[in-house]
Amino acid sequence: MVRFADGGASAPATLPEWLQWQARQQGAGIALRHKRLGVWQVRRWAQVAAEVSTLAGALQARGFAGGSTLAILSRPRPEALLAALAAQWLGGVAALFDPLEAAGDQLELLRELQPEFVFAEGLEELQRLQAAALAPRLAFYADGRGVSEEEGGAQAYARLLAEATATQTAPQARAERSAFAFYRRGADGGLEQQRISHAELLQQGRRLVRVEQLGADEEALAARAFAAGGQARYLLAPWLIAGFRLNFPENLATRDNDRRELGPTLVAGTRETYGRLYELALARLPQPGSWQRRLVDWALARRPGLLRRLLGRVLVRRPLRDVLGFSRTHAPLLVGEPLAEEAQQFFASLGVAVRTWPDPAEWQRPPQRPAPAVSGWLDGGSQLA
Template sequence: MVDGTKKQSLTDNTIGALLMLNASKHGSEIALREKERGIWKETTWAEYAEEVVACAAGLEKIGVKPGKAVLILGDNRARLYGGMLAISMLGAFAMPAYPGATLDELKHFLGEVEIVAAIAEDQEQVDKILELKEAGAKGIDHIIYDEARGLGFYEIDGLMSWDHLIEVGTHDLNEAPGRRDEILHRSKPEDPAIFLHSSGTTGKPKGIVLSQKNVFAAAKNGHDAGAYGEAEEILAYLPMAWVGDYAITVAAALLYRFTVNVPERQETVVRDMREIAPTFYLAAPRSWDQMLTTIQVGMEDSTRLKKWLYHFFMDRAIASETRKLNGKSGGALEPLGRLLGELLVFGPIKDQFGMSRLKNAFTGGEAIGEDTFVFYRALGIKLRQFYGQTEISAISAMQSPNEVRLHTVGKPAPGVEVKIDDSGEILLRSDSVFAGYYNKPEASAEALEDGWLRTGDAGYLEENGQLVVLGRVSEVMYTAGGERYVPNYIENRLKFSPYIKDAAVVGAGLDELTAMVCVDFEAVGHWAEVNGVPYVSYSDLSQRDEVAALLHEAFQRVNKAVTEPLRLQRFVSLPKEFDPDDGEITRTRKLRRKVVQERYADVIAALYDGSKEVHVSAQVTYETGEVGKVERSLPIREV
């Protein structure tokens, strides 16, 4: 903990020791807020510590111990976070899964380690676990649920409410007065903090156990790099199974006493964010894009005067920010324009979207579009990019507020070393690097070399120390003419368009590059409504000639940014989105290239054989779990 009286190194802390320290020195401060039925309920550090310790005692009573795992399933809830801390204090594995995880994905987790219990958000997630057990899966003898609605009449052995678990734990603590402190001091820095998984773009996800030393080292590295300070207000809305959420919402929050605000539901995040007005905010590029689209749509629907004011100040601010990014200075009157713009336009927009108090704003996971990035910087939000992986506990490099370049991810964070090997692969070394993939010695040996993590990403360091990430080393490909390219690099730039949600670039071993794209239904649908373009479904909208014109603009923009041999020549707009339930992308929306190329082999062939159109029968998995087909003839369009 950041405390002058604490001699112990920050990275030598444990979850139990930090929880106890926060409770004893800052017990009356707010650790958590959770919105329930429209009301924000607050929990102090003292109250939070007591509940987590009681949870740990209760979990130990039902068989949770070192070497065993507990599945965490659901959207962000305060009790699920508390459960993760309690599990780690026992030396066991807290294993969060994505709320939309399929039965096959959960079966894979059961095959890795013995899962003795699960903490589920609600009836939907409980039913999923029961269905898993009915399918023959062994383990998960106990299921603890947070929300009781719909579960009152379930008569199932091992099913209990969170409140009952806390009662069991509290009774156990009262029976043995010294047990509370024993649980708080039990774990060591080398003990597990969290059991996460790789994205699984090339196969089954690999288990990644991050130790408590790993996650607190990463949290310290982020703090020392200026990503956040003490006592930040944050919104816990990112998937709990993603390392970025754990790094900020759990590790950094414990180490630097953040107040964690848990929204009521995923659907209320925007409204809840406005009420909280966080000081730190991390979002994927797609989230920043969606917010920008909402702002622009709102302005177009406003009065003529408001539109004029918006464009007057916004256009000038964007031009100013673009000059700064290009190393140029502004005019003498810019500060005055900035002040008036903040009063009339920028301030009200930021207030409307809960960004009025933002001190640190980040994007990561993939490249962000130039227009989006510059817009937020012009709005007065010092948006920055960061780079990290699950294997290094999320944080490895980031941009500083006043040293931002669009093509870089910033400098290595303090405590992180970076080098580039002869093949162009980025290697990282830090106390935050994991010890290896769970029960996979061969994969671990490939990933770790003399203490260095082989990231699998291609990149280079500029003379000023800024890191440039090009894409996956495994995805460096060559055209028939020997031109080297990274498809993910081009795909990300296609996705800079608000109208393109996903893209797959094709061309390895071929004369030209082509692409398959999936339109963003929300953005394109709104555009169609505003412009009077009729449609009846995603499949119909994606093939409209008017929509193709929007896509043409995106392709032409990308072609201007690449060398002539790598310009995209043709494209197809697919009749459905890439879907993790269909196995085409991962839960973190990374392309499973092999699956896509096999599934759309006929489309790829048509892109190169001179065809004018191609008939496709695409697999679709509905919300009910049923699998169907979308059949459509798709035009092959020239760029």
């Protein structure tokens, strides 16, 4: 756990300042890992800080400044996280959008917001931006498979980084200013936003680190929900405060295998996350009525005696935890709505005490502003390859 000699008075006050602090304290330590082509790729804290500073320099050179917004349309991946930190470094806001949300609703939001700076994960996300008829000052992407940069008008993340120099500007973020923004349609169809300040993120992140006794040796997995306030509060902020390793699976299809291989000590999921794993576990159980199923039910009974507890652990509970990737998990956190009772009891029988942390989202109507004229993102009707 992070300790400061003066009781916390000199603690960093924003996310970029925490990044700098971790880079100074454990520059050679592993900050991020991302599985690509079956191999875990590593970024160390000093590398992450340098990459964020360089990316901030690239954004600054293209007009990004304090108060600007970087729209991020991406599944969990390191480039999306580092782009968010680069925007925050310059005093801006990272607006997160989930590419798995319905295209129609999201296109309407993007058309209304008309972001000037956009990070997109890859071809599908770039095509969604094109369908929204955006005219951003800068659009860049991480995954170049199928993308023709000459035709698309967007820049590759790697090329943007290679051509830039690290910003000489110290982090411009302020504790009371927004770090992340989220948007949705309200019940009446109007635009609503949720903004979370650096101070709020760090307050809740510090509380989580303290209560769950998190340290730099934790392994966490960012698998599904990146564009969510709960993940910012209970995964991204604690990652910077405690300085543990944050891991990204290769893709959604491999996340369960990657979780089993990794064996994360910290899991921050939603009701849907744990519900899906519960259904996965049930599908792996023997058929009801078989002797194997009777063994499982015997081992998972509530309040087992000593013999049942010992044998059940070896024969059933440990193998099931391994299948789900919970072999080493000591901080299984649920953000937002609680689990259904049967799922909660199932995980408890495995020795996985899922603990619910609230998601105090405050959705409000954004202030009205004149809509900019839309000239179309791609000139001459050019298309993405």
